[in-house]
Amino acid sequence: MRKWGPLTAICLSTFMLLLDVTIVVVALPDMAHSLDASLSDLQWVVDGYALALAALLLGAGAAADIVGRRRVHVAGVVVFAVASLLCGVSSGPGMLVAARVLQGLGAAAMFATTLPLLGSVYQGRERGAALGVWGAVSGAAAAVGPLLGGVLTEGPGWRWIFFVNVPVSVVTVWLSLKVVPESRGTRGMRGMRVDWAGMATFAVFAGGMTYAMVRAGEHGWASAGTSTAFGLAAAALVAFVLVERRVAHPLLDLALLGKPAFVGVLVGALAFDGVAFGVIAYESIWMQTLLGMDPVDGGLALLPLPAAAMVVAMTVGALSHRVTARWTIVAGLLLLAAGSFAQAFLDAGSDWTSLVLGLVLVGVGTGLLSPTVSGAALAAVPAERSGMAGGVVNTLRQLGYALMVAVYGTVLTSRMGDTLPHDAAHTLAGGGAAFLRHGFPEHVLRSAFASGLNSALVTAGSAGLVAGLAVLALVRGPRRAAGTGGDTAPAEQAPVTGQ
CATH class of the missing domain: 1.20.1250.20 (MFS general substrate transporter like domains)
Structure with a gap:
């Protein structure tokens, strides 16, 4: 014990x-x-x-x-x-x-x-x-x-x-x-203070952006509430930058953003979870409320993604000495894009099997990215900034997921609005198919949801493709992710702070 x-x-x-x-x-x-x-x-x-x-x-x-x-x-x-x-x-x-x-x-x-x-x-x-x-x-x-x-x-x-x-x-x-046992940072950290102002301004920025995305789907991009939320998020981002430039011990050393390789990895991290997992919530609603699957069957239908991810993640370490982190991350993001595009061919007659190939591709991409994206960030910054780099990567992964869930919901309902009234589209996307069946034919509801999912999946694929190309352009050189056999310090020496 x-x-x-x-x-x-x-x-x-x-x-x-x-x-x-x-x-x-x-x-x-x-x-x-x-x-x-x-x-x-x-x-x-x-x-x-x-x-x-x-x-x-x-x-x-x-x-x-x-x-x-x-x-x-x-x-x-x-x-x-x-x-x-x-x-x-x-x-x-x-x-x-x-x-x-x-x-x-x-x-x-x-x-x-x-x-x-x-x-x-x-x-x-x-x-x-x-x-x-x-x-x-x-x-x-x-x-x-x-x-x-x-x-x-x-x-x-x-x-x-x-x-x-x-x-x-x-x-x-x-x-x-x-x-x-209890542990703390190094002796040099004893005089440090927590960057509360940085925490607060970043939280307002993240919350404002997400709220604006969610509200845009319900009330429109031009509504006063949506514009106010975007404005608040922008102001909070500016305040965060100003705070981080002035405090002695910032949450994010802005000088790191001058390193193209680090910026490239951050772009990949921001896209990663949102592209890989953001649409799944809506696919689950589609399977249960339109296809009539129960929750267990719905969970089983999604297993190809995590199963493929686990298999690939366990084997990628054995091959990492042959391929640089740059190519691993690019390949992973492009596979996420390909998997999203492969699912975007749904219609009123589609069932859960239409998702399997795309879920497997997304799983393979996830398996490539999970073990390498944090290590690549560590390799792109000085060793004394490794903890900060790992934390920023995992922060952006979660933020990207939150933002993309909101974006996909907006895209989904907007596309459904081409077939259904605004309120009906929101009810259907929110799992209310049973309440709409007395007023709309089944094939209309299934067609509307399928077309909305297609648009959300194309959005996800496009985000993965753009992120992959950005990483390809920004991340240069032969350095590999920390701990994966490259020319950087082994992972056991890197005090990362996330997944």
Whole structure:
């Protein structure tokens, strides 16, 4: 227990926080029916968690280095558990979204401290073994999420996808306090202060952008509320840049943005999760409300993606010494694009098998990107900035996911609006097909949803293609991702702060 207990505790928390990114996907139709939730409500159930995680990830890591990583990690698990309980007892969509945001705050404290804690406990070969187990657990969480969500939703009900976190959190807190030693940053960090202003302005920027995207789908791009939200996001971004230029210890060293290779990796990270996973929520709604699949079958239908990702991720390390990170990331993004385009041929007669080839391609691309994108960021910056680089990459992955879920919802309903009235399009996209069947023929509803999904998938494919070309243009040279056999420091020496 003393030797591998810390790894067990950290892997338990990692599994929970990553599971909750995807476990809600197949439960969305049941949530909509139970809570009378709209499409924008469902978008915020997904986005509230990812957005809070993205907004506070960097700040949580910096705070943990100063006040204690175990202390912040345990506090995050407690917040996560309380929020999970609130999610499970939610009486309406507003309460559920608020609880999901609180869950994301706890998850940020957990996620930001996982790898630093592992790095402080394990050294040498033991650290390599611990990181391997942690990586496998991270991949398993993504693979199990939709299926476990389907089983719980169809069995005891969707609320249990949150209730199950509570006993696991209790075990995690007990084990962390018992076997995980406290650790902090280096001595030179003792005089550092947390960049609260940077955290606040970045959170306002991320939240404002996401809110604007969601609102645009419901009220239009030209509405006053949408324009105000975009304006607030822009002002917050300017404020964030000004803050980061002035503070002594910024969340993001803006000088790093002068390195084209680092910028290229950031573009790839921003596109990664949004392109790979952002449309899945709407595909799940389509399968359950239009094709009549139950939550378990819906979860099983999505398995080709995480299954392919796990197989590729486990084998990519053996080949990494032959291919530079530049080409691995480019290939991964182009495969995400190809997989998205391959799914964009749906019509009123399509079923779930129409998605399989595209899901496999996206899974292969995900398997290439997952082990390399953070390491490539580390290789592009000085060693003393490696922790910051890893944190920024994972922040942008979560932010990209939150933003693209909102974008796809807007594209989906806009395309449906060519066939259906505005309100009907939003009802259909939000899982309300049953309420529309008395007024519209079945083939009209299926055709409208299929065309909306096609447009969302083309948008995803285009984003992946543009990101791939940007990485190709910006990331130069033979340097490989850290820890993948290249000419950089091994991964066990890189204090990354994310997945």
